[in-house]
């Protein structure tokens with residue numbers, strides 16, 4: 001059986017826009033757009049993994065909201081199970097440590113980007129989501 005890889009991704013929201021990121025070219029799937037995040041490490045909850053990854057990738061703290069969806073894809077290197085959560089930045093260092101490019105896009109613009117295959121299911125769910133209903137610990 002192929003390697004099963006559990007990955008979390010952040011759907012970062014700001015002013016009705018969603019953060020799309022492009023991985024550094026030398027990383028796997030480096031030419032494609034993704035949601036920032038990474039592999040869940042043993043003993044971590046998905047939310048903890050997401051907070052750790054955002055510190056590693058942007059040097060920022062986040063608040064994590066509801067789950068958006070889980071979407072899977074079989075690549076040649078393994079099967080990625082990507083679970084995305086809504087999130088928002090609590091700090092704004094926004095250092096691009098792991099990414100070559102970032103863009104804040106509207107829901108309508110999401111489909112114009114060339115996403116990694118595992119992300120298609122997340123993008124589909126987001127196109128139909130009501131972002132005005134997303135809350136973080138009672139605030140928005």
Ligand SMILES: Nc1nc2c([nH]c(=O)n2[C@H]2C[C@H](O)[C@@H](COP(=O)(O)OP(=O)(O)OP(=O)(O)O)O2)c(=O)[nH]1
Pocket residue numbers: 005007008009028029033034035036037038039040080082116117118119
């Ligand atoms: N972060 C992220 N990874 C994705 C997405 N879509 C997708 O197929 N992937 C794949 C690419 C990688 O094979 C895997 C995530 O691994 P990663 O390399 O980002 O994770 P990491 O930072 O924990 O890993 P590492 O480089 O330290 O090993 O999931 C996505 O939207 N976000």
